[in-house]
Amino acid sequence: MPTMRYVLLQDEGQLSFVEMPASHAYQLSALNLRLHKEIDKLTADSVPKLPYAIGECNDLELHDASIEIIGGLDYINDLERAFSAIQETAYPLISLLTEIRALQAQLEQWYEEEMDVEA
Numbered sequence: 001m002p003t004m005r006y007v008l009l010q011d012e013g014q015l016s017f018v019e020m021p022a023s024h025a026y027q028l029s030a031l032n033l034r035l036h037k038e039i040d041k042l043t044a045d046s047v048p049k050l051p052y053a054i055g056e057c058n059d060l061e062l063h064d065a066s067i068e069i070i071g072g073l074d075y076i077n078d079l080e081r082a083f084s085a086i087q088e089t090a091y092p093l094i095s096l097l098t099e100i101r102a103l104q105a106q107l108e109q110w111y112e113e114e115m116d117v118e119a
Contacts, residue, residue, distance in 0.1 A: 009051035
C-alpha cells in the first residue's frame, strides 16, 4: 500500500484535507503558496478563490464528518479547470497553468503506476 500524506487546507475557517502520495505532498503545498503569491496580480473578474495550505501530516483520523478528504488528482484537476477558465489579459497566466499541469501530469503517472502494481 502506498504511503499517503495529507495537505491541510483552510478557507474562511472551513478545513479540508487533500490526500496526496507522500512523494508529492510538498509539491502541492509549494504550488498553493506560489498561486497565493501570484493570484493578486491577476486582473480577470473570475479569479478562483483558493484555500490556504496550512499544514501537512502523515496520519489522519478524523472525528468530524463535516471535514472533507479530497483525492489529490481530483483536487489538482479541479484547480486546473478553475485556472484554465480565467480570462486573463494582463498577466501571463500560462506560467501558473504550466505549474498546475506539471503536478497534474506527475499525479496521473503516479496513480497509473500504482494501478499497475495493484493489478
